[in-house]
Amino acid sequence: MTRKRTNSEFINGVPELLLLRLLKNKPMYGYELVQAIRLATDSRLEFGEGCIYPLLHKLEAEKILQSRSKKANGRSRIVYTVTKKGQKKLSESMNRWHDVKEAIELVLQGGQNEQTAFT
Amino acid sequence: MSKLLSRKNFMISLCKRGIPARYAWRVSKELNDHAEDLNENQSESSLGDTNELLDQIESTYKQRTFAERHPLLVFLMAPLPVVIMIYILSMFLPVLMVHVANSAYHFINGTELPTNTIGLPLLNWGIHIGLLLIPAILSTIVIFRWARISGLKPFHSAISCIPAFLLAFGFQSMIFQPDNLSVAFGFSLLSVDIVRQLLQTLIPALAIFYMLHHEKVKQQRLAEKLVTTE
Numbered sequence: 001m002t003r004k005r006t007n008s009e010f011i012n013g014v015p016e017l018l019l020l021r022l023l024k025n026k027p028m029y030g031y032e033l034v035q036a037i038r039l040a041t042d043s044r045l046e047f048g049e050g051c052i053y054p055l056l057h058k059l060e061a062e063k064i065l066q067s068r069s070k071k072a073n074g075r076s077r078i079v080y081t082v083t084k085k086g087q088k089k090l091s092e093s094m095n096r097w098h099d100v101k102e103a104i105e106l107v108l109q110g111g112q113n114e115q116t117a118f119t
Numbered sequence: 120m121s122k123l124l125s126r127k128n129f130m131i132s133l134c135k136r137g138i139p140a141r142y143a144w145r146v147s148k149e150l151n152d153h154a155e156d157l158n159e160n161q162s163e164s165s166l167g168d169t170n171e172l173l174d175q176i177e178s179t180y181k182q183r184t185f186a187e188r189h190p191l192l193v194f195l196m197a198p199l200p201v202v203i204m205i206y207i208l209s210m211f212l213p214v215l216m217v218h219v220a221n222s223a224y225h226f227i228n229g230t231e232l233p234t235n236t237i238g239l240p241l242l243n244w245g246i247h248i249g250l251l252l253i254p255a256i257l258s259t260i261v262i263f264r265w266a267r268i269s270g271l272k273p274f275h276s277a278i279s280c281i282p283a284f285l286l287a288f289g290f291q292s293m294i295f296q297p298d299n300l301s302v303a304f305g306f307s308l309l310s311v312d313i314v315r316q317l318l319q320t321l322i323p324a325l326a327i328f329y330m331l332h333h334e335k336v337k338q339q340r341l342a343e344k345l346v347t348t349e
Contacts, residue, residue: 030149031156050172053149054179057142061183073159078149 015047015055017097020082020090023065029077030056056080064089126151129169130342136177137272140341146176181270193269194279202258202282206290209254210304213246247292250304252322255287259323263330277327288320 022028022036030053038046059065064086070079082090126147133143150172185193225231259280266276285308292304310316 029152031153034153048167048175049150049153050167050175053146053153054176057146058179058183075152075155077152078145 013093015051016059017090017093018045018047019052019055019059020064020086020093023080023082024087024090027070027079027081029070029072029079033080059086127342127346129173130346131339132169132173133176134338134342136173137267137270138177138180140338140345142180144342144345183270185269193266193271194275197265198262198279199282201261202254202286205258205261206254206286206306209250209257213250216246217242250292251290251319255283255290255319255322256326258283258286259326260330263327267330267334273331280323280327283323284320287323288316290319 018037018040019033022033022040028036030049033056034047034049034052056065056067060067060080062085063083065080066083067078067080069076071077072079129147129150130140130143133146134140138146221231262280262283263276266279267273271279286306289306289308289310290304291307291310
């Protein structure tokens with residue numbers, strides 16, 4: 001029996017995709033990331049600290065991110081960077097995002113195969 | 120971080136939810152930095168509700184753990200074979216010890232180990248008590264620690280020790296002839312000596328209480344150390 005591939009994991013992974021994409025540009029600490037998401041999405045997407053920090057730690061445990069302590073504004077901060085594994089994961093996630101986005105747009109625009117699907 | 124909850128209390132709250140002190144320290148440090156950044160930048164937003172933060176941190180941390188991803192394995196399947204294996208090994212150990220003692224005595228003196236020496240009753244009692252205590256304590260420690268490391272709460276970790284309780288309850292050991300090397304051991308849930316069996320069941324329970332107490336003291340010490348040495 002073949003197992004159906006679903007996109008639920010991917011859809012739940014939107015914050016992860018954004019974090020990886022932003023961290024690819026430059027290493028950042030938690031507060032910077034929250035601000036960067038807000039700026040990059042024109043305040044349309046906001047993730048709370050209760051989502052961001054546990055997610056950063058999860059990705060670090062999976063070796064997708066790595067952290068180091070760094071002095072910033074006179075204080076010691078934990079700054080995150082994307083690892084090689086993380087870059088690979090980001091590229092895969094971006095490809096899947098484009099697939100999902102195209103699929104959703106097909107449906108929203110009336111869908112080429114809509115009639116076939118519902119007849 | 121919420122003004123109502125200091126960083127230390129936040130850490131302790133996380134530790135009480137079964138989050139390791141080192142990770143609790145890390146999260147609370149980052150949230151504390153975040154709160155300071157919000158203040159410095161006079162941001163209108165603030166950290167969310169403390170209980171919600173605690174819930175989110177706890178659930179995300181536990182989703183990462185093996186026990187959360189494979190609860191059936193940790194809860195039901197793994198403990199029983201682990202306990203049985205520890206009991207079997209514990210039963211073989213005295214047999215092996217006696218065999219080694221016999222062989223050593225024979226090698227030195229050229230005769231078999233005498234069966235009427237003063238040491239034999241002591242050896243009998245040692246094996247008898249050892250078989251009652253060691254496998255019960257060892258299997259409880261192994262399962263409970265594994266469950267805790269895997270992220271299970273103390274109550275659930277204690278439940279996963281049920282096979283250890285059952286085997287401690289049903290384990291039978293007796294000395295037939297104190298002057299000879301003769302300890303019999305086996306397993307039976309139906310015994311006439313129910314009081315003794317219930318007392319045996321207390322062995323894993325005491326081991327769990329000790330581990331919980333030790334864990335609490337260790338977490339508190341570590342939490343205080345991490346805050347003060349920062």
